[in-house]
Amino acid sequence: MGNQFLDDLRQADVLVHVVDASGSTNEKGEMVSAGSHDPCLDVEFLEKEVDLWYFGVVKKNWSKFARMPFESKNKKIEAMSQNLSGIGVTAKSISIGLDKLGLGEKKLSEWTEDEMLSFAKLLRSLSKPIVVAANKADLPSAENNLKKLREKFPGLKIIACSAVAELTLKKAAKNGLIEYYAGNPDFKELKELSPEQSKALTYIKDSVLNKLGSTGVQSVLEEAVFNVLGYVAIYPAGTKTLTDSQGRVLPDCFLMPPGTTALDFAFKLHTDFGTNFIAAVDVKTRLQIGKDHVLKNRDAVEIRANK
16 A cells, blocks of 8 residues: 555544445456455455554564563553554553553563564554445345455444445435435435436335445444444533524534543633633533533533633
């Protein structure tokens, strides 16, 4: 993979790998006959390439680490985390990796190349987990490939989806033809459709929505953000009203990392709110919460601060 692509990956916390579940796109991105390409090869390729990239970064300064007389395991973790922070590896991930592999007490100078590679792979899975979006899942050749993907990669979350169906529904909704919300299992026709439009939407309903339960695109995003990363959706709100000046109910929402406190959320809204924080209010319960209160998914919070 190119250096620019790998550099872009540094900023990611989770990777969504879109593969052609129908097997009609080869490893070069060229269209081939449906079912002739094995998408398992694509998943293997990306995992291997990213794992080897991590291995290269880990190995780069290993000799320097190996010569350092660490006083404790914590000192070792601190030094390694400083070196690996550029690819998103935290001290917590390093600690988990050392413990899982039973290498916490082993001198770095005594690690084998295989142990270094296993460590790099584990760090990658912890800091950049992969969610597989199995696209074109509505095509007949996809059914067997989906089964193969799930059997071969039991540790990965593989979600069947149809990006073209999602795009078509969103365009139809934007043009006022249907009422559709991302992730929904159905849509509602609002206007009379042309024969071509009716045919396309009937296919989506029969071969995508009824078969998969949704287009799967929203499921991929929610899996990555909420289940893998553990993010929570927090609404800034007021105890007197839940609408803005235009009458929209809770129009704003912020995705926050797990463990976010009321004070963290105040700083997210505005530096002044955080600096001058007095308290927060859980709008649902009307109870006051302190700065260290950990927020839950879909909490609606009012921040009170000095002016």
